[in-house]
Amino acid sequence: MGRRTAVVLGGSVAGLCAAGVLARHFDEVIVLERDLLPPDARHRRGVPQSKHPHFLLNSGRRAIGAILPGFEEALIAAGGMHLMPSMDAAYCENDGWAPRKSGSMTMVYSSRVLIERVLRDKVRELPAIEIREGATVTGLRSTGGGTARGRVEGVEYRTADGGDAHLAADLVVDALGRGSSVTDWLSAAGWTAPPERTLDAKVTYTSRWYDLPPADRRPETWWWKHLVVTPTQDTGDHPAEHEFLSNFFPIEGDRAIVCMGSWGIEMPRRPEAFEAAVDRVRATLFGRATHACTPTSEVHLTRSTGNKWRRFDLLDVPPAGLVCVGDSICAFNPFYAQGMSSAARSALILGEMLRARDDLGLAFVREFLARQKESLDVPWMLAMARDQAYDFATGTEVAPPWRRRLAARLGWPVFNAINAASREDAYVERTFAEVFNLDRSLKEMARDPRFWFGIARYKLRQRLGRTVVPGGFDARQDPPGTDFTGFTGAASSGAARRGDDLVGA
Structure with missing residues (x-):
């Protein structure tokens, strides 16, 4: 087999994760990035979201660690903090501050700019990868657009000094984000535009x-x-x-x-x-x-927070030689912290496919899209569960009025019940953490009898006054620092509200 080249469009988290995977299977991997990349952790024009908080979920941490071994250790060495949210974060819920106690979930806290800087450092350690900065992608090169033999064969771009250039590629990865023009270029070349699923909850x-x-x-x-x-x-x-x-x-x-x-x-x-x-x-x-x-x-x-899924998997003839990752394929409401982890999971799927087969034809793309769709279903369902509850939401996925009313009526009570039961039922806590971290789907949780038994049992104990861990500490006061892990005393509702008697300052 001759020398193989992969081209990645975009050098953000999705593009860098894809490049890390491709480096094991291609002789050269060229990342085209419009910005001039800073050597340290600084904001840049192409990632306006970097000015806001970013959560890297557990599934995303594991995925990036599998793609770029040592990433988490390097992130912590650069200043990231490995914390347990249930012990190191104070949560003000519906009825006040939640109790502090040990849980199954940990997180690495850092800025988005530091995550990207560490990713760039890890990627640059791989000799197959070249990052071309100041390179603005202007189009695709393809043949047979819209036919079973259609294929993307390369990209056109403008160099940092304003010159026109092109690259031939055996595989192109679109990681250009929400504003990617790839679908427009494909349509101009003869492919059918993919259907889009959208929901914007404002x-x-x-x-x-x-x-x-x-x-x-x-x-x-x-x-x-x-x-x-x-x-x-x-x-x-x-x-x-x-x-x-x-x-x-x-x-x-x-x-x-x-x-x-x-x-x-x-x-x-x-x-x-x-x-x-x-x-x-x-x-x-x-x-x-x-x-x-x-x-x-x-x-x-x-305000750029709408959910948008370009459903390439629904096309009869998707373009061979091209895959999309990150926000280019599926952009989520950033409130739910799913973007980086979903992008890393897509890159892992791409790596598994490349290990299993050398042929990069239409069958490869179809299988990748099917497996990626299954992965994206998990965060998409979570985003829809919340955003569909709002009457002012717009898009193709707006729920009928009865479902909006049901979601609005049940959403918070169910969430409150899960949080409360998690304080005393390790299975409920662990299951909800797995769903939050995209390790289990909302559908799996909804069908889990042990999970709902744990919530029902807690509600019964609550009705009988037999709950153990207090909650609902006064939101007008500081959250109590007492560690309630293993707490076995009877909870006094009045003391719980005041934050006295049971806890110290």
């Missing part, structure tokens, strides 16, 4: 970066690293900020990203409005913690 969120105060100047009650305040479920009059999902998100370098987001509400975009809004979030600690820090950025706002 999510807007706004973020600002801060330096934390020195460790010796932080209050003793700051045992937490991460703060999360969920939207109120109160249907009465309250400030708009009570509807926000708010995050005080820790990143490397003793910094935090303060982020507030909502469904269908106008968000602050000026520093003065942002600083005033944090004080109206329903947990008073959120504003106090923010004001104790020093702002280091402007306010960054985004």
Whole structure:
């Protein structure tokens, strides 16, 4: 077999993960990236989302670690923090602060720019990979568009100095993100445009970066690293900020990203409005913690949050020689932290396919699309479960009125019941963590009798006053730092609400 070349369009997380896989199976892998890449962890034009918090789910961590061994260790060495959210984060839920206790889930916290910098460093260790910076992809080269023999054979691009160039390729990977023009180029070449599944729940969120105060100047009650305040479920009059999902998100370098987001509400975009809004979030600690820090950025706002799935798997004749990964194939509402992990999972599937077969024809692409669809179904169902509940949502996946009413009526009560039962039932906690981390599907959880038995048993114990771990600590106070792991005492509802008697400051 002759020398084989793969070309990756885009050098963000999806493109770098794909390149890491391709390097094991191609003689040369060329990544075309429009931006000039910074040597360190800095923002760049092509990744505006980097100014907001990013979660790398457990399934994504494992996938990237399999593609680029040593990634997680390098991320931590560069300043990322390996934390257990149930112990290191304070969650303000419907009835107040949740109890702090050990759980099955861990996370590595860092900024998106640090994740990308570490990924670039790992990718550059692979001799087969070349990253061409300042390269703007302008089109595809193909033959037989729209026929069973149709194939993408290369790409056209503009170089950093403005010259026109092209590359022949045995495989092209589209990782150009939400704004990818690949479908337009394919349509112009004769292929049918893929059907698109869309749902936009009008999510807007706004973020600002801060330096934390020195460790010796932080209050003793700051045992937490991460703060999360969920939207109120109160249907009465309250400030708009009570509807926000708010995050005080820790990143490397003793910094935090303060982020507030909502469904269908106008968000602050000026520093003065942002600083005033944090004080109206329903947990008073959120504003106090923010004001104790020093702002280091402007306010960054985004509305580009709609879910969009380009269904190449539904085409009778998809283009051979081309696969799409990341937001180019399926973009999610970023609130659900699924993008990077889903992209890494797609890259793993591509690697498994390349190990199993050398032929890169139409049958290869069809099998890849079928397996990728099965993987993307898992996060897509999660995103739809929440975003379909809103009457103002638009797109092809808008639910009928009865389903919207049902989702709106049951969504929060079910979520509250799962969270509460997770405090005392390890199986419920572990199962929900697996679904959140894309290791199990929502459908699997919904069909799991042991999971629902655990919730029903907890609700019965709650009705009988026999629950063990207290919850609902006053949101107007600091969250208690007591570790309730293994707690066996009888929970007093009054003490739980006050945060006294059972716990110390």
